[in-house]
């Protein structure tokens with residue numbers, strides 16, 4: 630399949646970057662994943678806005694909004710005009726002789742490609758997960774390619790037979806290794822507040838919008854692991870995950886949560902499916 634690299638369309642196995650690329654050496658780059666339902670983008674502006682925010686935060690000068698046409702072209706070149714797919718964008722600071730010091734003259738490395746994803750049928754899934762200490766850095770709002778802590782947490786879960794690893798900082802749940810996290814307690818939806826401890830999930834924001842429209846109260850407040858006894862429903866969200874309920878949580882080899890209800894998650898999934906059919910641009 631084809632990828633877009635620094636302005637050129639290349640076969641993926643003929644596309645190369647320098648061994649001195651800073652994303653390769655330092656994880657010095659930002660990425661973004663945008664979903665396409667039946668060939669049409671969902672929340673495209675929001676994804677590009679987050680990408681711009683992250684690039685600004687690490688002082689990479691690049692305007693991702695200039696990539697909109699290229700994203701659509703990636704979908705058609707990959708023959709995904711009618712299919713469910715996603716577009717991956719990665720902007721690296723660029724290549725320079727290895728040094729922490731960033732030279733003034735450096736050109737960003739821009740990679741973009743489309744790939745098929747299964748978006749249908751998520752509402753039939755549920756995940757058994759584990760929980761572990763959040764070992765990530767203190768800028769989780771930056772969607773950096775340096776995903777080592779996320780990869781390690783996810784691998785730990787997979788090796789133990791779980792679908793995801795929920796991360797806990799000082800006793801409070803932040804988010805999943807690759808998903809945002811929601812709790813329903815006494816009918817009120819709880820999720821960790823935005824800030825530097827979580828990624829500002831695009832699906833998270835859309836789920837909050839849906840709650841507002843449904844008159845479901847949302848509290849942006851972290852939930853403590855000891856509060857699980859009062860929790861009725863838990864679900865995770867993400868661009869390719871969409872909305873998936875958590876059936877159980879295992880923490881330090883003990884089951885600390887088993888789902889009690891599903892009505893709020895079901896309702897949100899129903900509206901989410903509608904929006905991913907109608908709110909496409």
Ligand code: PMP
Nearest residue numbers: 807808809828830831832867868
């Ligand atoms: N948190 C983390 C750590 C993630 O990697 C992701 C992305 N898959 C999310 C949350 C969900 O964000 P989004 O809804 O924007 O995909």
